[in-house]
Amino acid sequence: MTKTCLIIVDGLRDDTARKCCNWLMGSVAQGDARLWTMQACLPTISAPLYETIHTGLAPADHGLMDNEGLRPCPHPNVFSTLQGAGKTSGVVGHSYFHSLFAGSTFDPFDHVEVDDPHSPITHGRYYSMDGYDADNAVQPAEVDLCGQLWGIAKRHAPDYLLLHSSSCDTLGHTHTGLGAAYERQAGKVDKALAQLIPRLREAGYQVLITADHGMDEHGDHGGDAPSLVNVPFFAFDTAITAPEGQVLDQRALAPTILSFLGVAAPDTMKAAPLA
Numbered sequence: 526m527t528k529t530c531l532i533i534v535d536g537l538r539d540d541t542a543r544k545c546c547n548w549l550m551g552s553v554a555q556g557d558a559r560l561w562t563m564q565a566c567l568p569t570i571s572a573p574l575y576e577t578i579h580t581g582l583a584p585a586d587h588g589l590m591d592n593e594g595l596r597p598c599p600h601p602n603v604f605s606t607l608q609g610a611g612k613t614s615g616v617v618g619h620s621y622f623h624s625l626f627a628g629s630t631f632d633p634f635d636h637v638e639v640d641d642p643h644s645p646i647t648h649g650r651y652y653s654m655d656g657y658d659a660d661n662a663v664q665p666a667e668v669d670l671c672g673q674l675w676g677i678a679k680r681h682a683p684d685y686l687l688l689h690s691s692s693c694d695t696l697g698h699t700h701t702g703l704g705a706a707y708e709r710q711a712g713k714v715d716k717a718l719a720q721l722i723p724r725l726r727e728a729g730y731q732v733l734i735t736a737d738h739g740m741d742e743h744g745d746h747g748g749d750a751p752s753l754v755n756v757p758f759f760a761f762d763t764a765i766t767a768p769e770g771q772v773l774d775q776r777a778l779a780p781t782i783l784s785f786l787g788v789a790a791p792d793t794m795k796a797a798p799l800a
């Protein structure tokens with residue numbers, strides 16, 4: 526069993542990661558990490574795909590098709606399965622993760638910081654982006670998110686860590702997935718991860734980096750264009766040996782994380798773990 530950290534860079538296109546994430550690409554070039562293209566499920570919308578990534582079910586199978594009407598995930602998922610196996614988790618991410626996986630609808634006054642051994646997410650730090658619009662991103666700084674995640678790792682060393690960054694998605698909606706602002710933000714996320722990932726590896730975590738979906742030339746996502754379904758998948762310190770030209774299945778993430786943590790995947794997770 527190896528402690529595992531998944532990093533979801535919301536709305537990061539595969540081609541933009543390869544062009545703009547210079548520290549990650551340098552890590553691939555020097556053999557510290559490997560990189561594949563992963564195919565996202567449809568619709569390419571955030572909350573449905575957060576649930577896909579953590580249940581191994583396509584949205585058509587788990588039933589959540591948009592960001593409205595969030596409810597606690599009714600299916601076995603990475604967090605509930607780890608809790609059942611006596612393992613711990615830590616999350617720094619959008620409040621959607623609390624609403625989907627922590628057992629109740631997010632309330633900022635109760636849930637911005639949660640440390641609860643009885644919750645499926647043992648240690649949670651959430652941001653709401655309440656009031657977000659085209660003129661005001663209401664966005665935490667990347668390095669602040671990385672610092673929060675490192676704080677959880679340092680103090681609690683949970684078995685599974687999840688970091689979720691929203692800023693590429695936000696800048697993509699405002700400036701499109703082809704704009705300089707979007708590409709610069711991918712570079713800023715990469716720069717913050719360059720400070721976090723070496724610390725996590727030093728602490729014994731294997732680290733996976735991917736996106737829920739991409740971003741198109743109009744600043745939208747939801748459909749099946751290559752700019753939306755192709756997302757990057759970087760892996761540091763894993764035993765995954767698939768050829769780098771192989772396109773990976775997003776539904777394989779949940780059983781892969783559980784397999785790394787030495788926990789049997791529930792029958793609902795039908796994709797084979799990445800190997």
Ligand SMILES: [Zn+2]
Pocket residue numbers: 536571694695698746
């Ligand atoms: Zn979006």
